Amino acid sequence: MEKEITIYDIAKRLKLSPATVSRALNDHPAINSDTKTLITAMARQMGYRTNTFASNLRRQRTNTIGVIVPRLNSNFMSTVLAGMEKVANEASYNLIISQSLESVKKEIANAKTMFNSRVDGLLVSVAYDTDKIDHFEAFIKKGIPLLFFDRVIEHKQCTSIVIDNVKAGYDAVTHLIEQGCRRIMHVTGNLKRNVYADRLAGYQQALRQHGLPYDESLVMVTDLSQEAGTEAARRIQNMPERPDGVFVTNDFCAVCCLITLKKLGFSVPDDIAVVGFNDDPVSQVVEPDLTTIHYPGAKMGEVAAQSLINHLNGLLDIQTTNKIILHSELVVRHSSLKSSSY
Amino acid sequence: MEKEITIYDIAKRLKLSPATVSRALNDHPAINSDTKTLITAMARQMGYRTNTFASNLRRQRTNTIGVIVPRLNSNFMSTVLAGMEKVANEASYNLIISQSLESVKKEIANAKTMFNSRVDGLLVSVAYDTDKIDHFEAFIKKGIPLLFFDRVIEHKQCTSIVIDNVKAGYDAVTHLIEQGCRRIMHVTGNLKRNVYADRLAGYQQALRQHGLPYDESLVMVTDLSQEAGTEAARRIQNMPERPDGVFVTNDFCAVCCLITLKKLGFSVPDDIAVVGFNDDPVSQVVEPDLTTIHYPGAKMGEVAAQSLINHLNGLLDIQTTNKIILHSELVVRHSSLKSSSY
DNA sequence: TAAGTACTATCAATCGATTGCATTTTTTGT
DNA sequence: ACAAAAAATGCAATCGATTGATAGTACTTA
Numbered sequence: 175m176e177k178e179i180t181i182y183d184i185a186k187r188l189k190l191s192p193a194t195v196s197r198a199l200n201d202h203p204a205i206n207s208d209t210k211t212l213i214t215a216m217a218r219q220m221g222y223r224t225n226t227f228a229s230n231l232r233r234q235r236t237n238t239i240g241v242i243v244p245r246l247n248s249n250f251m252s253t254v255l256a257g258m259e260k261v262a263n264e265a266s267y268n269l270i271i272s273q274s275l276e277s278v279k280k281e282i283a284n285a286k287t288m289f290n291s292r293v294d295g296l297l298v299s300v301a302y303d304t305d306k307i308d309h310f311e312a313f314i315k316k317g318i319p320l321l322f323f324d325r326v327i328e329h330k331q332c333t334s335i336v337i338d339n340v341k342a343g344y345d346a347v348t349h350l351i352e353q354g355c356r357r358i359m360h361v362t363g364n365l366k367r368n369v370y371a372d373r374l375a376g377y378q379q380a381l382r383q384h385g386l387p388y389d390e391s392l393v394m395v396t397d398l399s400q401e402a403g404t405e406a407a408r409r410i411q412n413m414p415e416r417p418d419g420v421f422v423t424n425d426f427c428a429v430c431c432l433i434t435l436k437k438l439g440f441s442v443p444d445d446i447a448v449v450g451f452n453d454d455p456v457s458q459v460v461e462p463d464l465t466t467i468h469y470p471g472a473k474m475g476e477v478a479a480q481s482l483i484n485h486l487n488g489l490l491d492i493q494t495t496n497k498i499i500l501h502s503e504l505v506v507r508h509s510s511l512k513s514s515s516y
Numbered sequence: 517m518e519k520e521i522t523i524y525d526i527a528k529r530l531k532l533s534p535a536t537v538s539r540a541l542n543d544h545p546a547i548n549s550d551t552k553t554l555i556t557a558m559a560r561q562m563g564y565r566t567n568t569f570a571s572n573l574r575r576q577r578t579n580t581i582g583v584i585v586p587r588l589n590s591n592f593m594s595t596v597l598a599g600m601e602k603v604a605n606e607a608s609y610n611l612i613i614s615q616s617l618e619s620v621k622k623e624i625a626n627a628k629t630m631f632n633s634r635v636d637g638l639l640v641s642v643a644y645d646t647d648k649i650d651h652f653e654a655f656i657k658k659g660i661p662l663l664f665f666d667r668v669i670e671h672k673q674c675t676s677i678v679i680d681n682v683k684a685g686y687d688a689v690t691h692l693i694e695q696g697c698r699r700i701m702h703v704t705g706n707l708k709r710n711v712y713a714d715r716l717a718g719y720q721q722a723l724r725q726h727g728l729p730y731d732e733s734l735v736m737v738t739d740l741s742q743e744a745g746t747e748a749a750r751r752i753q754n755m756p757e758r759p760d761g762v763f764v765t766n767d768f769c770a771v772c773c774l775i776t777l778k779k780l781g782f783s784v785p786d787d788i789a790v791v792g793f794n795d796d797p798v799s800q801v802v803e804p805d806l807t808t809i810h811y812p813g814a815k816m817g818e819v820a821a822q823s824l825i826n827h828l829n830g831l832l833d834i835q836t837t838n839k840i841i842l843h844s845e846l847v848v849r850h851s852s853l854k855s856s857s858y
Numbered sequence: 859t860a861a862g863t864a865c866t867a868t869c870a871a872t873c874g875a876t877t878g879c880a881t882t883t884t885t886t887g888t
Numbered sequence: 889a890c891a892a893a894a895a896a897t898g899c900a901a902t903c904g905a906t907t908g909a910t911a912g913t914a915c916t917t918a
Contacts, residue, residue, distance in 0.1 A: 191869075249594075542875095574876045
């Protein structure tokens with residue numbers, strides 16, 4: 175455990191003032207470039223490392239971005255985080271990540287921690303049942319930029335990063351209709367969440383546009399877990415008028431549904447076509463492989479982090495950009511291609 | 517943007533000294549409990565939040581744990597991280613996460629950042645081709661606890677958290693042998709990494725113990741990507757003496773191999789049995805579902821974080837516990853059950 | 859040559875919480 | 889009621905970097 179080197183040590187050694195050393199290390203224009211070279215060299219030689227606290231204390235910023243997500247361990251979310259980490263790292267920001275585990279209560283606690291850790295900005299994808307955002311008010315009041323991604327909550331002071339979920343839902347269902355489906359079931363999540371509400375809207379829009387009736391009993395709100403997928407398949411089996419297509423807003427759930435359907439003797443896609451959402455790797459593994467909506471996770475993470483950082487660096491004002499919509503697209507695979515259309 | 521409240525503001529308001537306020541807020545025994553109540557109440561009322569930098573600057577610790585992983589977005593890793601986050605959060609530590617993207621160079625950069633951020637401790641799973649750990653020496657020298665998990669590097673000053681990879685490999689291969697396999701291929705990753713080297717050792721041990729020859733040409737070192745799985749299947753097809761079993765040390769890679777094998781006309785498990793590693797969700801989706809080694813990711817994250825935190829709180833000395841081995845087990849599914857044994 | 863300009867570098871205050879030591883207040887025992 | 893012990897509080901230095909104001913130096917320019 176050697177002693178930590180400070181700018182004072184460097185200053186003393188070079189018979190300069192700490193102020194000069196500080197400025198030199200920060201590449202301040204008022205310092206002679208020879209002096210800078212000298213100081214930088216000495217700093218390296220002495221093994222100096224800047225003390226972030228002292229610096230933060232003085233500057234009142236942390237170079238840290240907080241991230242709150244429902245859960246870390248989903249393919250989609252970890253991909254988003256990977257994208258954020260990449261951008262943040264390149265801009266030399268640190269990322270503090272915490273998960274709400276889909277509970278508002280934990281989300282509130284996490285927000286408080288982030289607030290106390292004085293993150294420079296916050297990236298949030300809200301929990302399953304969050305409906306107020308009082309717990310983020312503190313950030314807004316203090317002018318700490320707050321940016322929602324994927325599961326967003328509309329707020330005039332916050333930017334949100336999303337895909338066009340209405341269009342995605344519309345595309346998925348239109349595709350099913352074009353494959354000849356006339357009775358399409360929709361398995362989705364909590365409709366409080368924009369992502370699910372919008373996809374439902376897209377579903378309805380597609381039906382309407384193709385002259386199909388909207389039957390509320392075909393919409394199944396679940397937690398989109400694997401069990402929910404299995405359950406959906408069972409329910410389909412027990413329906414008097416069975417659907418000939420199903421649009422599930424989560425790949426894993428869709429895959430479980432698909433597998434169960436097969437077990438129950440249905441032929442996919444001929445008896446019933448299946449479309450998922452997210453383009454999770456599993457969608458390529460299941461048989462038949464799953465038609466799904468490709469969701470640009472890494473991109474979303476990158477854009478979110480980059481926008482926030484640009485805002486922090488004064489390059490872009492988040493307040494003015496209220497919404498960023500990323501491109502998503504339907505990936506057609508075999509789970510939805512009825513043989514009649516080959 | 518309101519002014520930030522400090523202990524000085526509270527002190528002035530209550531006509532006390534900042535020292536007393538500080539002590540009261542930290543529940544110092546020398547402060548009268550009535551005074552404490554008074555101060556706590558006032559702090560809440562005024563909306564005080566502690567300034568972590570000032571505190572850190574003074575105390576020389578950060579309540580932050582650094583984590584360096586190869587990549588965030590794998591099922592296994594995100595599960596580990598979820599476990600870590602849970603424990604850290606409960607102990608009110610923050611987690612700074614960064615990914616090396618399997619490159620030593622990035623790993624070195626990340627380590628430097630972590631060092632400069634003065635994390636209180638570091639949790640590391642090394643990159644694909646890391647072979648020296650000079651970049652962690654700084655931590656060791658400074659007495660900053662360093663703990664490796666999963667992909668570990670032996671070091672007498674560091675604890676490592678692993679599963680018994682030799683045993684896992686042994687179990688997997690023994691199972692294949694018991695199913696009647698006599699010529700077993702092994703698709704694995706860089707043998708510099710303990711996890712792969714150990715599994716290979718287990719593979720060899722199982723062969724030896726059952727009187728089967730070790731044929732080096734059956735061991736295929738790859739990057740364990742999905743393409744590698746496909747490639748492995750192709751190679752199997754082109755072998756003069758085809759194997760009747762394959763042990764792949766990664767589920768996703770195994771699944772791709774399995775699917776390709778099927779496409780090439782092999783019957784799984786009858787022509788060739790497949791065993792994977794990790795118990796990734798995909799292993800239950802593929803058909804036939806994949807026999808694999810269940811790997812306790814969340815547990816590993818929890819144990820790693822908890823050990824580190826205990827050490828930091830002086831409850832446990834990391835130096836003495838040199839290695840923690842978690843339990844893993846073989847999960848038998850249909851990809852390896854030859855019909856003769858039904 | 860005096861004054862003006864542009865560079866460089868320094869001074870000293872500041873960010874907010876912590877803590878060893880000193881001081882004041884309260885309690886205890888006689 | 890008073891000294892001694894115990895409890896509660898205050899003082900002031902400290903952690904290290906930053907920065908506005910200021911001073912010194914060298915070089916121009918009139």
